[in-house]
Amino acid sequence: MAWAATAELAAAVSNAGGLGIVGAGNAPADWVREQIHLTRQWTDRPFGVNIMLMSPFAKDVVEVVLQERVPVVSTGGGNPAVILPRFKQAGIIAMPVVSAVALAKRLERAGADAIVAEGMESGGHVGETCTLPLVPQVVDAVRVPVVAAGGFADGRGLVAALALGAQGVQMGTRFVCSTECIAHARFKDKIVAARDRDTTVSGYTTGHPVRTLENRMTRQFQAREKDGATVEELERLGEGKLRLAVIEGDTENGSLMAGQIAGLVCDIKPAHDLIMHIMAEAEAIIARLPQYVQGAGVAHG
Amino acid sequence: MAWAATAELAAAVSNAGGLGIVGAGNAPADWVREQIHLTRQWTDRPFGVNIMLMSPFAKDVVEVVLQERVPVVSTGGGNPAVILPRFKQAGIIAMPVVSAVALAKRLERAGADAIVAEGMESGGHVGETCTLPLVPQVVDAVRVPVVAAGGFADGRGLVAALALGAQGVQMGTRFVCSTECIAHARFKDKIVAARDRDTTVSGYTTGHPVRTLENRMTRQFQAREKDGATVEELERLGEGKLRLAVIEGDTENGSLMAGQIAGLVCDIKPAHDLIMHIMAEAEAIIARLPQYVQGAGVAHG
Numbered sequence: 095m096a097w098a099a100t101a102e103l104a105a106a107v108s109n110a111g112g113l114g115i116v117g118a119g120n121a122p123a124d125w126v127r128e129q130i131h132l133t134r135q136w137t138d139r140p141f142g143v144n145i146m147l148m149s150p151f152a153k154d155v156v157e158v159v160l161q162e163r164v165p166v167v168s169t170g171g172g173n174p175a176v177i178l179p180r181f182k183q184a185g186i187i188a189m190p191v192v193s194a195v196a197l198a199k200r201l202e203r204a205g206a207d208a209i210v211a212e213g214m215e216s217g218g219h220v221g222e223t224c225t226l227p228l229v230p231q232v233v234d235a236v237r238v239p240v241v242a243a244g245g246f247a248d249g250r251g252l253v254a255a256l257a258l259g260a261q262g263v264q265m266g267t268r269f270v271c272s273t274e275c276i277a278h279a280r281f282k283d284k285i286v287a288a289r290d291r292d293t294t295v296s297g298y299t300t301g302h303p304v305r306t307l308e309n310r311m312t313r314q315f316q317a318r319e320k321d322g323a324t325v326e327e328l329e330r331l332g333e334g335k336l337r338l339a340v341i342e343g344d345t346e347n348g349s350l351m352a353g354q355i356a357g358l359v360c361d362i363k364p365a366h367d368l369i370m371h372i373m374a375e376a377e378a379i380i381a382r383l384p385q386y387v388q389g390a391g392v393a394h395g
Numbered sequence: 396m397a398w399a400a401t402a403e404l405a406a407a408v409s410n411a412g413g414l415g416i417v418g419a420g421n422a423p424a425d426w427v428r429e430q431i432h433l434t435r436q437w438t439d440r441p442f443g444v445n446i447m448l449m450s451p452f453a454k455d456v457v458e459v460v461l462q463e464r465v466p467v468v469s470t471g472g473g474n475p476a477v478i479l480p481r482f483k484q485a486g487i488i489a490m491p492v493v494s495a496v497a498l499a500k501r502l503e504r505a506g507a508d509a510i511v512a513e514g515m516e517s518g519g520h521v522g523e524t525c526t527l528p529l530v531p532q533v534v535d536a537v538r539v540p541v542v543a544a545g546g547f548a549d550g551r552g553l554v555a556a557l558a559l560g561a562q563g564v565q566m567g568t569r570f571v572c573s574t575e576c577i578a579h580a581r582f583k584d585k586i587v588a589a590r591d592r593d594t595t596v597s598g599y600t601t602g603h604p605v606r607t608l609e610n611r612m613t614r615q616f617q618a619r620e621k622d623g624a625t626v627e628e629l630e631r632l633g634e635g636k637l638r639l640a641v642i643e644g645d646t647e648n649g650s651l652m653a654g655q656i657a658g659l660v661c662d663i664k665p666a667h668d669l670i671m672h673i674m675a676e677a678e679a680i681i682a683r684l685p686q687y688v689q690g691a692g693v694a695h696g
Binding site: 194195196213214215222223224225226228230231234245246250251254255256258289353355357358380383384386 | 497515552554659
């Protein structure tokens with residue numbers, strides 16, 4: 095959620111009882127520091143920073159996060175094993191995002207305090223395994239708490255994640271469509287309008303596939319991939335496109351990062367209302383489940 | 396589950412309280428009739444037949460199913476809208492397998508009694524959307540009961556499906572690794588040994604992608620796809636390969652259809668024991684969930 099996950103949203107989520115996360119994305123370290131200060135100004139609850147390890151500024155962002163003693167750090171886009179001990183020393187809770195069991199085990203050994211297991215239905219960078227099969231396999235493989243990510247937008251998903259053995263969920267696409275998210279209204283409207291099959295994955299040939307809503311940008315990108323464009327050409331083609339979508343609201347030429355759950359997101363609400371609604375829905379489902387299991391069946395086919 | 400889902404397994408599942416399903420696959424109608432008779436011989440409980448609409452024998456299989464008044468029919472590999480009224484007339488419960496919301500709605504209008512919503516983590520033919528985002532979107536779109544499929548192998552998954560609004564789950568890969576399944580021991584052992592990232596999808600260029608365990612066969616197939624092989628060449632390359640794996644136990648040259656949940660399947664047990672274990676696990680989770688929700692959190696990132 096680079097560009098979209100600023101202090102405004104992080105503070106609102108944390109104030110509502112969630113764990114708000116500032117997305118560092120490809121932003122310079124000074125911007126991240128400013129966002130941390132703003133978040134602290136607007137909330138006294140715990141919050142986190144997501145460090146995108148492929149960012150050219152990743153090293154500097156790590157230093158800022160350490161200096162600022164941010165309560166929680168999550169990492170994406172790579173293997174943070176070498177930096178985990180530094181977070182530990184600083185008393186920072188580290189929860190790397192992984193898309194496979196092997197990396198989850200490796201990072202637990204390296205000192206991760208929790209694992210975010212993210213399925214390939216998520217928006218942005220994706221792995222290969224879907225959330226539903228990934229989460230219980232990660233839960234069985236590690237002892238630290240697991241947070242489920244990819245495909246969550248409501249209380250139904252939260253209860254599903256808890257049933258799979260996760261301790262909570264991470265939601266991205268759902269919170270882009272919050273009042274506090276600074277993303278352009280046209281970006282949010284595209285997510286609200288999206289249906290189940292409106293996302294696509296581009297960049298398999300670059301080794302860093304990304305899920306977004308399908309648009310002119312993804313069609314052009316995928317056509318160039320098919321034509322055998324080099325990784326360098328493709329990287330140039332993708333450069334600045336997320337900012338173009340999130341900040342400028344260019345929904346045709348920008349990169350509209352969103353998950354497959356976009357089809358379920360039908361409104362834009364304050365983060366506080368979203369969290370209250372998700373929790374109330376989850377509690378109602380949990381109260382109803384004992385009746386359900388009587389009639390539930392197992393088919394094979 | 397063509398070749399693997401015979402009367403032996405269907406009867407065992409139905410006897411244990413599940414809904415056993417005979418997979419017609421590409422088999423001739425006479426074989427399907429024989430399997431129906433055998434299933435009836437071994438169980439007096441309801442059971443089903445899955446009709447693979449792309450089979451050259453699909454038309455004849457439909458006639459057999461109608462003549463035999465099989466209690467439940469599921470369909471895969473296409474759009475069964477034109478044949479649904481015939482099942483309805485015969486008093487047969489029809490539950491087509493779909494991978495997208497639009498087809499679910501169309502088939503409900505055409506008379507489907509239930510919808511099996513199958514995510515792309517499943518073994519065999521796959522769509523694009525993962526189970527976790529697909530199921531609630533289908534649940535919201537139709538009034539008939541929804542069965543969740545793709546990514547299920549235990550009680551955790553069953554409770555997750557119920558939380559998402561499904562009325563039950565369909566499990567394929569899990570029941571291949573049952574004592575009663577006639578699949579070759581080497582096929583079952585490959586599933587038991589599989590880890591989270593051991594499946595792969597082949598056949599995107601044919602328009603009918605299939606998920607299997609990765610092996611020599613999939614590497615060859617995908618290399619030919621990359622080289623621009625025609626659909627006809629690829630179809631010839633795939634012909635008979637599922638039978639080769641399931642019946643002959645050729646795990647290198649056969650098509651080892653299995654879902655991403657294969658990594659969770661670690662044993663071979665009688666179908667009865669599997670179902671009892673799944674139900675007991677589900678009940679235990681449901682009993683524990685009220686405590687979980689107190690500590691559960693929502694993060695965004």
